[in-house]
Amino acid sequence: MTSKDWRIGVAGLGTVGAGLLTFLSERPGFAPAGGRVSVTGVSARSRSRPRPFDISNLPWFDDPVALATSPDVDIFVELVGGSDGPAKAAVEAALNAGKPVVTANKALIAEHGAELAALAEAKGAPLLFEAAVMGGVPAVKMVREALVGDDIRSIAGILNGTCNFILTEMEATGRSFGDVLAEAQRLGYAEADPTMDVGGFDAAHKISILAALAFGCAPNYAAAEIEGIDQVDLLDIKLARDLGYRVKLVASADRSPDGVLVRVHPSLAPLNHPLAQAGGALNALFIEGARIGRIFVQGPGAGAGPTAAAVAADIADVMTGAVRPVFQAPASSLSPFTPVDPSKSVGRAYLRFMVKDEPGVIAAVSETLAEAGVSIESFLQKPVENTEGVPIVLTTHAVAESVLMAAVERIAGLSSVLERPRLLRIARI
Ligand code: HSE
Numbered sequence: 001m002t003s004k005d006w007r008i009g010v011a012g013l014g015t016v017g018a019g020l021l022t023f024l025s026e027r028p029g030f031a032p033a034g035g036r037v038s039v040t041g042v043s044a045r046s047r048s049r050p051r052p053f054d055i056s057n058l059p060w061f062d063d064p065v066a067l068a069t070s071p072d073v074d075i076f077v078e079l080v081g082g083s084d085g086p087a088k089a090a091v092e093a094a095l096n097a098g099k100p101v102v103t104a105n106k107a108l109i110a111e112h113g114a115e116l117a118a119l120a121e122a123k124g125a126p127l128l129f130e131a132a133v134m135g136g137v138p139a140v141k142m143v144r145e146a147l148v149g150d151d152i153r154s155i156a157g158i159l160n161g162t163c164n165f166i167l168t169e170m171e172a173t174g175r176s177f178g179d180v181l182a183e184a185q186r187l188g189y190a191e192a193d194p195t196m197d198v199g200g201f202d203a204a205h206k207i208s209i210l211a212a213l214a215f216g217c218a219p220n221y222a223a224a225e226i227e228g229i230d231q232v233d234l235l236d237i238k239l240a241r242d243l244g245y246r247v248k249l250v251a252s253a254d255r256s257p258d259g260v261l262v263r264v265h266p267s268l269a270p271l272n273h274p275l276a277q278a279g280g281a282l283n284a285l286f287i288e289g290a291r292i293g294r295i296f297v298q299g300p301g302a303g304a305g306p307t308a309a310a311v312a313a314d315i316a317d318v319m320t321g322a323v324r325p326v327f328q329a330p331a332s333s334l335s336p337f338t339p340v341d342p343s344k345s346v347g348r349a350y351l352r353f354m355v356k357d358e359p360g361v362i363a364a365v366s367e368t369l370a371e372a373g374v375s376i377e378s379f380l381q382k383p384v385e386n387t388e389g390v391p392i393v394l395t396t397h398a399v400a401e402s403v404l405m406a407a408v409e410r411i412a413g414l415s416s417v418l419e420r421p422r423l424l425r426i427a428r429i
């Protein structure tokens with residue numbers, strides 16, 4: 001451990017950047033390795049945008065690459081966001097200059113993590129990204145370091161605070177999707193482009209990173225199966241609840257002898273399950289290992305304070321020299337995992353069909369399911385005001401996804417079925 005003064009350059013002054021500067025001003029004694037810590041440069045898209053703190057005394061850089069390579073910067077903190085563009089250019093520039101990089105950028109790590117790890121390790125420069133996954137919950141460190149002595153089989157959880165906030169509020173208040181999304185943006189949970197959140201892409205970035213760390217492979221974001229919450233209907237949230245479930249956006253990564261399956265789907269969790277109980281912007285995660293059994297962690301996955309705390313923890317690791325390979329193993333030994341065909345996966349499902357309220361409809365639906373070999377677990381028909389037709393809702397026993405999809409397609413073609421069937425998976429947790 002070396003006691004020296006550390007000069008930090010911060011690129012990106014949005015929610016997390018603002019949180020970090022606030023943290024450093026509130027904790028002037030933050031110096032885990034001794035010495036002093038100071039911010040010696042900042043960069044952002046706009047210099048004049050109103051901010052919760054004064055940046056007029058901090059050296060300003062129009063170009064984050066210039067900040068990353070400035071001789072006055074010892075640690076480069078990238079909080080710009082985005083998988084490519086200025087964020088990637090600045091991170092590469094810092095690593096090429098042999099400078100430690102701390103980033104909260106999940107898109108960058110999920111999509112370019114392997115090549116950046118190779119660069120970082122070739123240059124002997126740490127590349128740390130605790131804040132990229134689960135905000136204030138130390139999920140990256142836990143999986144990469146604390147659990148390296150186990151063989152992790154599966155990871156599943158809620159990794160997007162915005163979606164969790166939206167689903168929680170919709171269920172609790174009956175408010176519309178758009179109304180609650182606007183509130184999540186005001187609270188600083190959402191990405192600059194909220195499509196990343198509600199489309200499931202942000203959660204897919206995070207689970208791709210965790211899968212790489214857990215299974216000792218390079219991130220393979222392109223192999224993730226992704227479905228967001230933008231098509232989740234308030235009606236399904238209510239009907240799922242009537243059946244004893246809560247709708248959550250669940251991200252999962254499972255390892256089998258065939259390879260790895262990484263998926264993000266709106267899924268049902270039983271009301272008394274810890275995932276169903278993690279409300280608001282909370283994140284929650286189950287990790288299952290061969291020796292440890294199951295671990296469950298929960299905490300704030302978004303927002304300025306928690307995410308800045310994770311960035312500060314990485315800065316502390318750089319200062320103290322507590323740095324490991326970027327992923328679980330040296331970059332030269334990482335290869336992308338083999339993706340598993342999701343249609344072969346087996347699980348339970350929730351189905352809703354809007355049908356004409358006429359004789360024989362339930363029989364036609366259940367006959368089609370029976371012919372396909374799909375076994376019904378529970379069943380509900382409930383008139384709903386202001387809808388054309390009536391919803392038939394059911395849950396199935398475990399069935400191969402390809403079989404279920406084929407049956408749903410056949411039911412969609414029945415003349416008594418009024419709109420596209422809705423399918424939500426029941427989380428395997
Ligand atoms: N937009 C993200 C979320 C922020 O809602 O979880 C943290 O990555």
